[in-house]
Amino acid sequence: MDPLENVLSLLETRGYLSSGLVAGGSWAVAFDPPEGVKFNTVRRGRCRLAVDGLPDEVDLAEGDCFLLTRPTAFRLAGGEPTTPVPAGPLFAAAAVTHGGPARTGEGADVDLIGGGFTFGARARALLLDALPPVLHVPAGTPEAATALWAIGQVDAELRQDRPAAGLVAEHLAVVMLIQVLRRHLATDPRSTSGWLAGLGDPVVAPALRALHTHPDRAWTVAALARTAAVSRSTMAARFRDVVGRGPVDYLTGWRIELAADRLRRGADTISVIARDIGYGSESALSVAFKRVTGQSPASYRRAHAPTP
Structure with missing residues (x-):
């Protein structure tokens, strides 16, 4: 049996989609440490990712996706540096007012959609601690294309409320996770440890x-x-x-x-x-x-x- 499949099955991996983020001009949003693993895909525009404890920001372009493997606070920003607004109230207000993506800044230059993964109790010891804090998959790679497609399908399933949409969405999100892990193992295996x-x-x-x-x-x-x-x-x-x-x-x-x-x-x-x-x-x-x-x-x- 493939060890990666073996471990992911053992960890009861589950994926979910969260609200999107639309932004423009100069903007910055501060996110609390996520539970489990957080992912985002840039559907339009460019922005920057900063993760607490890491010295360098990650430049994100249209079609890029990233995965955060640690429960660490992070920020997304675009344009000129500005004071970040907290993500919690921003997304809560969007859910109450229109049920669509959260919005910040001026305009709609940037469009992100994301979600996360939850795991069983042994995920950190068996998988997550063996990975670097950020996995960045640039646009133009087959893995990024598959991730973008999978997230688009998840979004469509949930919006159209098809039968068993939740189950389909969950499995498609896991497909995205596997693609990101495959890409990382193929291109940067030295940054992993242990069985990975x-x-x-x-x-x-x-x-x-x-x-x-x-x-x-x-x-x-x-x-x-x-x-x-x-x-x-x-x-x-x-x-x-x-x-x-x-x-x-x-x-x-x-x-x-x-x-x-x-x-x-x-x-x-x-x-x-x-x-x-x-x-x-x-x-x-x-x-x-x-x-x-x-x-x-x-x-x-x-x-x-x-x-x-």
Whole structure:
């Protein structure tokens, strides 16, 4: 199984569309730290993105899109520098008065549409912390074109109120997320870390695919080395250098993530989960699970049980 698909499925990735922003002249809007991941696409005009903690602004042109992976305040601006207005009241007023995009400045030189993604509890540890704070996809790339198309389709679905429009919109938004991640992994893999960095490595990537496809197998470093046609020592050294830990440690961590997900969301017995992810017995899984999480599987399940 493809590791990126595997992780996104595990994280219960959900996308949503928010109100657009139309601006002109000299303007600036300050946004509070977003929950989850924020994205925007520039449908018309040019503007600048500034993110707290980053030294440089990002120039955005028509057709560009960007993704913010941290809960950090940010600003969008155009024209000459000016004092930012807070985004919250601006968007709230637009919803009350006309239900359309928020508007600021003078004119309509710039048109942005965006939204965000929400994830399950493990998103930051498994995915977001491995990414840089901003992913910028410039216009003219296939990924930017797909993102712009997907957002346009989401907008159309929600405006026309078609049957199952919410579900279609959600899936189209996730398509956009995948395109942005693909672009980043193909063009700037060095700015990622952990298993994401491994996806761009010719030695590590086949091993990661094998581990994610068959986590129940009794993998050894030698067996993983054969998937990439390299020596055992090369696989061990490269995997640790790129991913940050050895392949066997990575497999243990991934198995525990799978077990934790099933404990949170399902009713399978611990022994069934243990068998499915490669542990010979319930006690073997319990030992590994407690070593990694600090809790037994039973305690973890009780702690994460849905509230009645």
